[in-house]
Amino acid sequence: MFISAASGAVGSIACQIAKIKGCHVVGSAGSEENVEWLLDDVKVDYAFNYKTVGENNISSELKMGCPEGIDLYFDNVGGKHLEATIDNMKALGRIVLCGMISQYNNTIPPIGPSNLFLAVTNRIRLEGFIVRDHYDLLTEFHSSMTKLINEGKTKWKETIAEGLENAPRAFIGLFKGENFGKMIIKVGQSSDEK
Numbered sequence: 001m002f003i004s005a006a007s008g009a010v011g012s013i014a015c016q017i018a019k020i021k022g023c024h025v026v027g028s029a030g031s032e033e034n035v036e037w038l039l040d041d042v043k044v045d046y047a048f049n050y051k052t053v054g055e056n057n058i059s060s061e062l063k064m065g066c067p068e069g070i071d072l073y074f075d076n077v078g079g080k081h082l083e084a085t086i087d088n089m090k091a092l093g094r095i096v097l098c099g100m101i102s103q104y105n106n107t108i109p110p111i112g113p114s115n116l117f118l119a120v121t122n123r124i125r126l127e128g129f130i131v132r133d134h135y136d137l138l139t140e141f142h143s144s145m146t147k148l149i150n151e152g153k154t155k156w157k158e159t160i161a162e163g164l165e166n167a168p169r170a171f172i173g174l175f176k177g178e179n180f181g182k183m184i185i186k187v188g189q190s191s192d193e194k
């Protein structure tokens with residue numbers, strides 16, 4: 001299984017659930033610190049820094065991480081990550097389209113994956129995923145996640161910005177890799193709590 005933006009809030013939990021389910025997990029992230037955390041703490045099987053390898057070499061990294069091909073891709077990034085993954089998907093593989101963070105600030109419409117015909121020949125299924133479609137599973141999710149957290153089986157990171165006045169800067173930072181894990185804005189703290 002491949003998970004992009006693997007050190008982010010969504011990606012890091014997806015990696016850990018996939019490992020618990022017994023998958024061989026490969027993750028991508030945008031700094032050496034994030035890659036080290038994925039390997040050492042999250043315990044993915046292979047991780048790479050998409051910035052230093054360059055977007056044209058993501059496909060070869062995936063070949064190293066998944067020499068037999070990819071069964072399942074959890075896509076948080078879109079763009080070149082998606083294209084490189086389509087190159088490496090096994091027949092009948094599945095791609096979960098959770099987000100496309102590399103595309104959100106495009107000022108012109110992006111060109112789609114140039115290799116989409118491989119989805120035909122390899123019978124790959126691409127399906128959008130929106131969390132609110134699955135609220136019927138929320139209670140079950142809360143209880144299984146709470147158990148994992150209480151047992152110390154999950155790791156997560158948070159970046160905390162203090163004060164509502166810093167929210168715009170924190171939001172823009174999401175697209176520049178300035179956060180490590182969930183970006184949180186801390187507001188309304190009374191002076192005796194500080």
Ligand SMILES: NC(=O)c1ccc[n+]([C@@H]2O[C@H](COP(=O)([O-])OP(=O)(O)OC[C@H]3O[C@@H](n4cnc5c(N)ncnc54)[C@H](OP(=O)(O)O)[C@@H]3O)[C@@H](O)[C@H]2O)c1
Pocket residue numbers: 005006007008009010011028029030031034076077097098099100101102103129130131132174175176177178179180181182183
């Ligand atoms: N479908 C849904 O229901 C749902 C719900 C929540 C979130 N999402 C989506 O899930 C994705 C992750 O969200 P999150 O809450 O986990 O956010 P997050 O904690 O901010 O993680 C996102 C990560 O994306 C990476 N990133 C930023 N720009 C990038 C780029 N140009 N190319 C590649 N990676 C880039 C950054 O990691 P590095 O610094 O390591 O590059 C960042 O830490 C987003 O696409 C978001 O829109 C979907």
